[in-house]
Amino acid sequence: xxxxxxxxxxxxxxxxxxxxxxxxxxxxxxxxxxxxxxxxxxxxxxxxxxxxxxxxxxxxxxxxxxxxxxxxxxxxxxxxxxxxxxxxxxxxxxxxxxxxxxxxxxxxxxxxxxxxxxxxxxxxxxxxxxxxxxxxxxxxxxxxxxxxxxxxxxxxxxxxxxxxxxxxxxxxxxxxxxxxxxxxxxxxxxxxxxxxxxxxxxxxxxxxxxxxxxxxxxxxxxxxxxxxxxxxxxxxxxxxxxxxxxxxxxxxxxxxxxxxxxxxxxxxxxxxxxxxxxxxxxxxxxxxxxxxxxxxxxxxxxxxxxxxxxxxxxxxxxxxxxxxxxxxxxxxxxxxxxxxxxxxxxxxxxxxxxxxxxxxxxxxxxxxxxxxxxxxxxxxxxxxxxxx
Numbered sequence: 001x002x003x004x005x006x007x008x009x010x011x012x013x014x015x016x017x018x019x020x021x022x023x024x025x026x027x028x029x030x031x032x033x034x035x036x037x038x039x040x041x042x043x044x045x046x047x048x049x050x051x052x053x054x055x056x057x058x059x060x061x062x063x064x065x066x067x068x069x070x071x072x073x074x075x076x077x078x079x080x081x082x083x084x085x086x087x088x089x090x091x092x093x094x095x096x097x098x099x100x101x102x103x104x105x106x107x108x109x110x111x112x113x114x115x116x117x118x119x120x121x122x123x124x125x126x127x128x129x130x131x132x133x134x135x136x137x138x139x140x141x142x143x144x145x146x147x148x149x150x151x152x153x154x155x156x157x158x159x160x161x162x163x164x165x166x167x168x169x170x171x172x173x174x175x176x177x178x179x180x181x182x183x184x185x186x187x188x189x190x191x192x193x194x195x196x197x198x199x200x201x202x203x204x205x206x207x208x209x210x211x212x213x214x215x216x217x218x219x220x221x222x223x224x225x226x227x228x229x230x231x232x233x234x235x236x237x238x239x240x241x242x243x244x245x246x247x248x249x250x251x252x253x254x255x256x257x258x259x260x261x262x263x264x265x266x267x268x269x270x271x272x273x274x275x276x277x278x279x280x281x282x283x284x285x286x287x288x289x290x291x292x293x294x295x296x297x298x299x300x301x302x303x304x305x306x307x308x309x310x311x312x313x314x315x316x317x318x319x320x321x322x323x324x325x326x327x328x329x330x331x332x333x334x335x336x337x338x339x340x341x342x343x344x345x346x347x348x349x350x351x352x353x354x355x356x357x358x359x360x361x362x363x364x365x366x367x368x369x370x371x372x373x374x375x376x377x378x379x380x381x382x383x384x385x386x387x388x
Contacts, residue, residue, distance in 0.1 A: 001066055001076065003043055008070040012037040012047055015077070016059040018168050037064075057084030057113075060168045085112025087161045087171025094174035097222045098147050098157075106132070106142040106159055108171060114138050115165040122158045129157070135164065153179030153222070153279045180222035180279060182271055185250075186215065187286040205265070206286040207320055208257050216242075216252040218271055218281075224248060226275030230255075233268045233282070245274065263289030263321065264377040290321035292328075292380035294370045300386045301357045310357035317350055317370055317380065324348055327373045330355075335365040335384065344373065361387050 003010075014035040037050045056062075061080040068074040091107040098104050106119060119133040119142055132145045159173040187206035208214050216230065230242040230252060242255045265287050272280035297314035304310040315330070328346040331339040332355070342355055365386050371379035 001045055003045070003068075006043055006068050006071065006074065008043070008068065009039075010041045010043050011039050011067050011069055012041050012050075013065045013067075014050075014056070015063045015065055016056065016083070017061050017063075018059055033059075040069075052083060057166065059083045059166075060086075060170060082112075082170060084166070085110060085114040085163070085170060087111075087114070087117075089159055089161065089171050089173035092157075092159060092173050092176040094176060096176040098176065098178045099223045100147055100149055100151065100153070100179045102147050103143070103145065104147065106145065108140055108161060110138050110140065110171075114163045114170055116163075117170075118162040118164050120160050120162070122160050123156050132159070147178060151178055153224075153276060154181060177222060180220055180224035180273075180276075182224075182228075182273070182279060182281040183219050183221065184269065184271065184281060184283040185217040185219060187269065187283045189284055205284060205291075207291040208286065208288050209321065210257050210259050210261065210263075210289045213253070213256050216255065216269065217250060219250055220248060224273060224276070224279070226273060229272050229274055231270040233270050234264060234266055238270070239267075242269070248273070257288060261288055262377065263287075263375055265291070265379050266377065287320070287378070290372065290375065290378045291319060292322070292370055292372070292378060293318050294368060294380040294382045296368065296382050296385055298385060299383070300388060303357060303361055303363065303387050304359050306359045308359065310359065312353055312356050313368075313385070315352040315355065315368055315382070319348060319350075322348055322372060322378070329371050329373055329376075331369040333367050333369050333381070334362070335367075339369065342368075346370070357387060363387055 016033040064078040117136040121129045161171045232239045269283040294317040330342045368382040
C-alpha cells in the first residue's frame with residue numbers, strides 16, 4: 001500500500017465474505033467475517049507475515065482493510081479477491097452465439113484447489129436458468145450439455161461455476177447470446193448533423209412521409225429458420241399488418257405508408273418469427289406524416305444565484321410536414337418530475353430564446369418537449385441537459 005501524511009502504526013484486517021456479482025463492489029458489511037492480521041503494523045507499505053489458513057479458503061470476495069490507528073477516519077479497502085482458488089471461464093466468450101439444440105463445450109482454466117464444481121446457466125441479474133452440471137471434475141472442460149429448446153432466444157446469458165465444497169462462486173463467463181436475435185436497421189436512429197457537435201450523433205428518429213415507400217431493413221444474429229411477420233404499431237395498438245409471411249432476408253420493399261394514417265411520432269414496427277413467436281423486436285419509435293426535431297445548444301447550464309440573471313438555452317428545432325403557421329407547445333420536463341409549460345403559443349420558426357435557467361430550479365437533469373397544437377401526437381424531446 002501507499003500512504004501520505006500519516007503518523008503512527010496501522011491496523012490490517014481481512015474481510016472474508018461471499019457476495020453475488022451484483023453486490024461484490026458494494027458489499028453488505030453485516031455479512032463480513034473479520035480476521036485481524038495486525039494491530040500494530042509499521043507504515044512502510046508492506047506486510048509479509050500473513051499466512052492463508054485453511055479456514056480462509058472458499059471466500060470469493062475477500063478484501064484487505066487498512067486503517068490508521070491515530071486517524072480513525074483514514075481507511076482503505078483493497079479490491080475484492082478470491083481465497084483458495086478461482087476459475088477463468090474461457091468459453092463461452094462475449095462473442096459466442098450458442099444455437100438452440102447445440103452441444104457446446106464449456107472451457108475454463110482454474111487456479112488453486114477447488115474440488116468438485118457445480119456449473120450453472122444464468123441470465124440477467126440474479127436469475128438462475130438451470131444447472132448444467134452438479135458434480136463436475138475440475139479438468140477444464142464440460143461436454144455433456146445440450147442447449148435446451150425451451151430457452152428463450154437472446155443476449156445476456158452467463159455461465160457461472162461454483163465450488164461444491166465451499167458453496168461459493170469461483171468464476172463466471174462474459175455475457176453471451178443463445179439462439180437468434182432480430183435487430184432493426186431501418187427504422188432506427190438516423191445520423192443528423194443539425195444542432196452541432198454537442199448533439200448526439202444518432203439522435204433523430206426516422207421520418208416516413210405519407211405515400212412514401214420506405215425500404216424496411218433488419219438483421220438476424222444467430223441461426224433462425226422460417227419466415228417473419230411485420231406489424232405497424234402505435235403504442236399498444238396494432239394499426240396494420242405490413243407482412244404476414246415475409247422471408248427473413250433482412251428487407252421488405254412492398255409497404256406504402258397509408259394516406260389515411262394520422263400524423264404521429266410514436267409509431268413502431270413489430271417484427272417476430274413465425275417459427276419461434278417469442279423471438280420478436282420492436283423498432284425505435286419513428287414519425288409518420290409530420291416530424292419535429294428538437295435540440296439545445298449545451299448539455300450543462302449553471303444555476304444563477306438569487307437575484308442574478310441565468311443562462312438562456314438556445315432551443316432550436318426543424319419540422320417536416322408542418323405548416324409555418326402551426327402553433328406549438330414548449331414544455332420543460334424534469335427527469336422523473338412533472339412537466340412545466342413554458343408556452344402554448346410558440347411560432348414554428350425553429351428558434352426559442354425566451355427561457356432562462358432560474359435560481360429556483362433544482363439541480364438535476366432536464367429536457368424540453370415540443371409538440372404541435374393541431375396534432376399533439378406529433379412531438380419531440382431534446383436530449384437531457386444538467387442544471388448545476
